[in-house]
Amino acid sequence: MRLSRLFLRAFTIWALVLCTTAAHADRIKDLASMAGVRSNQLVGYGLVVGLSGTGDGDLGITLQSLQSMVSRFGMVTEQAALDGTNAAAVMVTADLPAFVKPGQTLDVTVSALGSAESLRGGTLLMTPMLGVDGETYALAQGNLLVGGFGVSGDDGSSLTVNVPTVGRVPQGASVEKMVENPFITNEYLVLNLHLADFSTASNVADAINVVFGGDTAVPIDASSIRVLAPTDLSQKVAFASLIEQVEVQPAAPPAQVIVNSRTGTVVIGGNVNVTPAVITHGSLTVRIREDTVPTLTNETIVTDDVVVNAPAEPVVTQNTEIDVDEPEVRAFLFDPGVSLSDVVDAINAIGATPSDLVAILEALKVAGALRAQLIII
Numbered sequence: 001m002r003l004s005r006l007f008l009r010a011f012t013i014w015a016l017v018l019c020t021t022a023a024h025a026d027r028i029k030d031l032a033s034m035a036g037v038r039s040n041q042l043v044g045y046g047l048v049v050g051l052s053g054t055g056d057g058d059l060g061i062t063l064q065s066l067q068s069m070v071s072r073f074g075m076v077t078e079q080a081a082l083d084g085t086n087a088a089a090v091m092v093t094a095d096l097p098a099f100v101k102p103g104q105t106l107d108v109t110v111s112a113l114g115s116a117e118s119l120r121g122g123t124l125l126m127t128p129m130l131g132v133d134g135e136t137y138a139l140a141q142g143n144l145l146v147g148g149f150g151v152s153g154d155d156g157s158s159l160t161v162n163v164p165t166v167g168r169v170p171q172g173a174s175v176e177k178m179v180e181n182p183f184i185t186n187e188y189l190v191l192n193l194h195l196a197d198f199s200t201a202s203n204v205a206d207a208i209n210v211v212f213g214g215d216t217a218v219p220i221d222a223s224s225i226r227v228l229a230p231t232d233l234s235q236k237v238a239f240a241s242l243i244e245q246v247e248v249q250p251a252a253p254p255a256q257v258i259v260n261s262r263t264g265t266v267v268i269g270g271n272v273n274v275t276p277a278v279i280t281h282g283s284l285t286v287r288i289r290e291d292t293v294p295t296l297t298n299e300t301i302v303t304d305d306v307v308v309n310a311p312a313e314p315v316v317t318q319n320t321e322i323d324v325d326e327p328e329v330r331a332f333l334f335d336p337g338v339s340l341s342d343v344v345d346a347i348n349a350i351g352a353t354p355s356d357l358v359a360i361l362e363a364l365k366v367a368g369a370l371r372a373q374l375i376i377i
Contacts, residue, residue, distance in 0.1 A: 028191065028204060029244035035190035035224070036182040037098045042137055042173075044092040046127030048110065048119055048144065054164075055088045056114040062089045069125065088116035092127050092140050094173050101178055105171035108140045118164035120146040129173055137179070142172035189227040189240060196223035199251030207248045255372035259358050266357050269372065277369035 047065045048055075056062040062084040070077060094108040110124055122144050129138040144167035183189070193200060201219040208217035208227060217227045227243060230236050255271040294314040364370035 025247040025249045027244060028207075028246050028248055031195075031200065031248060031250060032191040032193045032204065032225070034183060034240065035192050036186075039098060040096045040131055040137075040179055042094045042096050042106075042129040042131055044127040044129045044140060045113075046090050046092045046110070046140065047125045048088045048090050048116075048122035049086060049125060050121060050123045051086045051088060051116070051119065052121055053085050054116060054118040054120070055086050056084045056116050059084055059089070059114045062087055062114055065089055088119060088122065089113040090119070090124070092124065092129065094129055094138065094140070096131070096137055096175070096179060098179075098181060098183075100175050102175050104175045106138060106140075106173040106175065108169045108172045110144055110167045110169060112165035116165060118146065119144050119167045120164055122146075122167070124169055124172065131179075135177065137177045138173040138175050140169065140173035142169040144169055183236075183240075184233065187229065187231070189229045189236075189243065190220075191225040191227060191243070193223045193225075195253070196221075197251050197253075198222045200248070201225055203251060204248050207246050208243060211242070211246055257361055257370070257372050257374050259361070259374070259376050261358070261376055264353075264355065264358075266361070272370070272372040274364060275369045275371065277364060277367060 047062075047069060060079075063079045063082050066082045066084060066087060067077060067079050089112075090110045091113050092108050092110050094106045096106065100106070108124075108129070110119065112119055124141055124144060127140045128136045129140055131137050146164055146167035147162050191204065193204070198219075201222055201224070205217040205219045205225050208225075209215065215228075217225050219225050230239050252271055253269060255273065256269045257272060258267040258269075259265070295317065297313070297315055298311060361370060361374060365372075365374045
């Protein structure tokens with residue numbers, strides 16, 4: 001009874017609270033989701049027929065499926081008498097949203113399972129869609145829409161555009177069974193934060209209690225907040241809509257530096273600070289060149305009192321040159337309490353490449369000067 005009065009009173013103060021909330025606050029709808037309000041994956045094995053010679057051919061699983069299908073209509077035949085050129089074995093997938101009722105429809109995705117070249121022009125036969133518990137929740141059937149196509153020539157050349165072996169059947173599945181949802185039966189609503197944080201969880205609970213009063217919301221842990229809800233379903237839906245619109249000031253995220261070692265991308269969080277440190281950024285280049293220098297020599301030959309100067313084997317000497325190129329050392333000092341903008345400005349000033357930036361950040365982390373988590377992805 002008390003909760004119902006609080007629920008009615010909330011309508012009168014809700015607008016006032018939203019107007020006084022900080023302009024950069026976020027809605028609870030954007031920070032958290034209702035526990036149990038989620039989609040469920042469905043999967044099924046089916047058969048696509050009506051293809052224009054682009055099916056599985058004599059694939060065993062396709063022929064077995066064709067034999068099983070025709071047997072349901074009272075026809076008995078051997079697999080050897082069947083031809084799967086115009087048929088394909090497929091897997092059918094779909095998402096069953098929360099609160100979907102029997103009779104509503106779903107879009108389904110159909111993917112070739114065997115050696116079919118294309119599903120264009122095919123028709124999906126009735127396929128049971130199963131949940132993780134093995135129960136049938138929907139039945140799928142209909143004509144496929146395929147965005148890709150492929151052509152081939154007699155000489156073996158071929159051309160494929162997009163993916164011709166995957167198609168969709170819009171509204172091709174009819175829901176046959178509803179998934180029970182704890183939203184209807186539970187006394188409490190549980191909000192699960194998208195990013196777990198103790199401070200944010202506490203802020204969400206406080207913001208809800210400001211609107212509805214008392215201990216309506218209680219943080220359970222870093223990611224969940226339990227909210228006492230009305231028992232009447234009509235009031236519970238309206239109550240949930242009010243909860244989603246309450247604005248909360250989320251806590252500042254932890255200080256992090258994210259480095260993608262494959263692409264060189266570096267993301268520095270807004271709360272990254274650096275303790276006093278000196279960084280020197282420079283390089284030393286040593287070049288060694290080896291050259292051979294030949295020197296011509298003459299040889300004196302005396303023959304019959306005749307002196308002849310003839311060229312002799314040249315003398316080869318090694319000439320080694322060593323150059324050392326050491327550019328001007330660039331150093332910068334971080335004073336206490338340096339923020340993100342100072343870090344970025346200083347690193348950009350020395351013209352550091354992404355690899356240099358990663359090396360600097362790693363060195364700062366090892367030295368204990370970087371007050372942030374260094375995450376390499």
